[in-house]
Amino acid sequence: MSKAPEPSLEWEITTQCNYHCDYCCAKTRMIVTNRHGSDETIAAMFKLLNELPGQWSVKLIGGEPLIHPRFFEIVQHTIDAGHTLVITTNFSLPLKRIRQLAExxxxxxxxxTASLHLTEVKDVDEFIAKAAEFNRxxxxxxxFLVTSVCLEEKFGELKGIAEKLEAAGVRFAFQALKVDGKFVKYSNAEIEQGIVDKFVENTDKIRGADLYGTLCxxxxLFFRVNVDGQVVRCYNSQPLYNLGNVTDGTFRRFTEAKPCLAARCTCTVPANRGMILYTQKANPVQMALAQGEGLVRRVQNKLASSEKQPLDPVES
Ligand code: SF4
Ligand code: SF4
Structure with a gap:
């Protein structure tokens, strides 16, 4: 049975990162737009957090979110506004700072979620020891969960690390590799089989699924805000995608579930938050209305503000 939707948003508070992973979705963009969220965008987001009805799960993402100079203020305001926090970090900062977050x-x-980036982490045993200490x-x-993008050539090493983490009481999950916004199919059948059990929850429900026309x-109840305050529906571009900008006041949420108009879905977080109504397909009228609304919103957003670069699926 599908779980009830849990209101959630993702806020990219920075595009800066102290790592340079080859497979980083943000790499190209970070070279030209490497920056922290501005005071203006933070003020607009604080207002939005105060106004959202009920309790939302607010995920702070980057780049590396913990390096934003106002990180702890953002954490405190989110809590004071009545929401909960989900944070994804590359876990590179000293334990003292990560412990401060927990406190x-x-x-x-x-x-x-601590993302383990093997190409950047110099001492894996130190990473495991830090993870065990944070867990304590x-x-x-x-x-608390450690995840790692499953690179085919690193599978054996990652399996060993997963065993060590689990022996230390820390959960581990694989993130399926995406290239150009698509899940990669691994050439080695043993790897395909071996990682499915350890995939981030619900990946199996969307990997390779055709959800076009499915109500979502x-x-x-879910949206993503980029470093400039521009808001998009999920991770996959589609006609009904751009929801306006928080910073310039043009952001508008939908008032109900609408059809998915994306060619594919790689949205593990919305899947985990119960957003996708897998068995409910939109009827032709709903599809036509959604296409029309997408067009109108696109024109309105263009008129209201010059369109800024959409949010890529970026995480530490
Ligand atoms: S989360 Fe997935 S199913 Fe929902 S609109 Fe986005 S791509 Fe479509
Ligand atoms: S994948 Fe994460 S840790 Fe690696 S460069 Fe990109 S944002 Fe930084």
Whole structure:
């Protein structure tokens, strides 16, 4: 049975990162737009967080979110506005700073995901020891997970690391590799089989699935805000995608589930948050209305502000 949608948003507070992973979705863009979210965008986001109805799960992403100079202020404001936090980090900063996060957020930090980037981490045993220590000091209700993009040539090494982490009481999950916004099919059948059990939850439901026309709550109960305040529906570009800009006041959420108009879905977070209504296909009228609304929103957004670069699927 599908889980009830859990209102969630992702906020890219910076595009800066202290790592330079080859497979980084943001790499090209970061070279030209490498910056932190501005004070103006932060003020607009604080207002939005105050106005959102009920409790939302706010995921802070980057780049590396912990290097934003106002990171702890953003954490505190999110909590004060009544929301919970999910944070994805490359786990490169000293344990002291990550522990400070656990102490500031307490049980409001629902999930901390540490992404292990083998090409950047010099001492894997040190990473494992730090993960074990964070697991010990975090709030008991905070879910702590180490993930790593499954590169075919690194599969054996990652399997060994996963075993060590699990022996230290730390959960591990693979992130399926995406190239040009598509999930990669691994050439080695043993790897395909071996990683499926350890995929980030619900990846199997969307990997290779055709969800075009399926009703989805993204845009209503889930959205992504980029470093400039531009908001998009999910991770996959489609006619009904751009929701306006928080910073210039043009952002508008949907009021109901709408059809997916994307050629493919790689949205693991919306899948995990119960946004996709897998068994509910839109009827032809809903499809036509969605296409029309996409067109109108596109024109309105263009008129209201010169269109800025859309949010890429970027995470630490
Ligand atoms: S791509 Fe996935 S998350 Fe986005 S609208 Fe389609 S089904 Fe929903
Ligand atoms: S993948 Fe993550 S850690 Fe690596 S360069 Fe990109 S943002 Fe930084």
């Amino acid at each position: 500031t957020a307490g049980d409001k930090l629902t999930v901390l 000091v975090k709030h008991p209700s905070t879910v 709550h993204t845009g209503e």
